[in-house]
Amino acid sequence: MAAPKASLHLVAPVWNGGTRGIGGLSRVVAPEGNQKKGRSLLQFLADRFYDVEALRDHLLRKQVSKVHQKNRPFNHINQRYGPYVAGAYFILKQGGAVRFQGREWIRPNQRGHFSLDFLKLQAVPVEAVDASGCAINYQGLDSLLALKELQSLWLQRCPHVDDWCLSRLHPLASSLQELSLAGCPRVSERGLACLHHLWNLRRLDISDLPAVSSPGLTRILVEEMLPSCEVLGADWAQGLKLGPEEQPRDTAGPTPA
């Protein structure tokens, strides 16, 4: 039976008010003292009063719908300017960065604003997408999968990217050369198994994935699965226990080949 993974570190949702993070998403974050007290009061009240229970469910649903809202497709932009511009707009709106072929990176500034100069680049394919830390999820990948000449995709520390999303990446197989999944809390070795569709992949970063059960072994298996790809991941000796007759060494482990 699958045990609940209490060690996931999800982005705590920002909600102004006394009780932070009511929903199930942030319950897996290790609570501090006063947060626990606040949550248990809400739990206590919700067990006894229907209105508090309804309020708590409503807040949970609002959190979930916020993520859905962020991942909606921009169909009107797609129809008017084409898939490349629509995908770029989607990423920039989420807070990521985009690079068109032969141009510089376009990033939003601290306030989230970005220039709309790229709207005239309708026929220029998008080559690289940096969606690190963005709230992109399974639905949001629709906009990314339309970018047929995408060569480099960075999904570092994305809280909603999970195994289902990885199984959706196969349409980019002919162009994708670099993929980074470092720090994604929901990606496990089961999702990494479906990366073998990406036969053009040359660089894969799977370091620091908390949901992967044996990082060293997973890295070896992924290297075997993708022979022409350079896999950056956990050291293969990570997780190996020294035998009783072996002495502990000064360095962290044997130097990788």
Add this chain to the structure above:
Amino acid sequence: MLRRTLLLGLCRGPLGRGLGTHRGGSILDRDGKMSEIKKKIQSILPGGDWNPLYDTSYLPPEGSDVVIVGGGVLGLSVAYWLKKLEKPRGAIRVLVVERDHTYSRASTVLSVGGIRQQFSVPENVQLSLFSVDFLRNINEYLAVADDPPLDIQFNPSGYLLLASEKGAAIMENNVKVQRQEGAKVCLMSPEQLRNKFPWINTEGVALASYGMEHEGWFDPWCLLQGLRRKVQSMGVLFCRGEVTRFVSSSNLMKTASGEEVNLKRIHEVHVKIDQSLEYQPVECAIVVNAAGAWSGQVAELAGIGNGPPGTLQGTKLPVELRKRYVYLWHCPQGPGLETPFVIDPSGTYFRREGLGHNYLGGCSPTEEEEPDPGNLEVDHDFFQDRVWPPLAQRVPAFETLKVRSAWAGYYDYNTFDQNGVVGPHPLVINMYFATGFSGHGLQQAPAVGRAVAEMVLEGHFQTINLSSFLFSRFYSGEKVQEHNII
């Protein structure tokens, strides 16, 4: 002493609780006696469940709107959707009767856990697509406040069906149907197969269909526990007992064409308590038969099939117990992380299990070789004779393997056409079926549960039209033959 007890007992609510139980015990409660006395007084006061004569908490209620016979994934799915789709909240009382609370012989937990859309019947593809959607958003559907999120450990590795020369045309047709319904399946030639999976021996394979998305395998225990937890939080009652009798009444009625039919209606369900002779008659409005491999026996209790053969009264529910074996073996040189769920043209199948080069697999025996379903003993010679040779021929690395363990489970095998039975019985008008899926019940459970709930609440199917899966097809002879049953 009395005043203190009354103070603690009568002041139920925030103030009273603050006195006794804050931070796990105060001066008043040094040896736990206070909390015991408090609990006793709380149960005696109005609102508690104290019965001065005897404890009846193990008995089911005396009446229930819907009684679901069988607490496996299909029964719980029907209960979930009934509670989710009912119009005023709490309108329907649902009782789930399950005789084995450890689920030791239930098909759900002994299943290999695969889910695929590669069927030949379009309704099966639709059911599977809906279920995959349900599994992907399982934490939105089955979220229980204050409980950790579910992780069904889904492996999106896909299914690889291989076809010989004879089956290639059927496979192409099937893939066309699947693509029309929205499944992401691609066809591969033997050469492409060799490029992608170098460990396959493509001798005898003319065509292969590979599911790219929404196919794979998951942990059925987790789904079952998640459904059980959610369904309990929604107020469904559970009873550990066995259904031994249905008390029904008959009405002789005339159809529009003047024909006389005997319509039966079940009024009471007798639930016999586990390891006891005691039974409780439960008055009910609707009975859902989700008893899996034992659905045929439950249907016989309701009088389905008591009549001259060849008539509607004489048509039995053709669901039987069939035993199937699953073997777990270790092969260090075996295929790697990318291994899909492979199904050979001979009917042998296998899939990867975990990261340690372990594999699960088996084969469905032919009609003549059907093992005796009386017990769940495993026949290891079956592996030597029927499973290993085709495996070793298909994947040469499997010539050296070591069987680690094996188990057996039941299929709720529909001898008529190996597809499920969903919907009401034409004569016993308040018995609904959700059974007979012959090995693919787990992967269609969420969608079938919704279909049955819609049938019960609205009277017709709304999301997926399963009218070709009704019971009446057994009488009219219209088979819904599924060509891709393993």
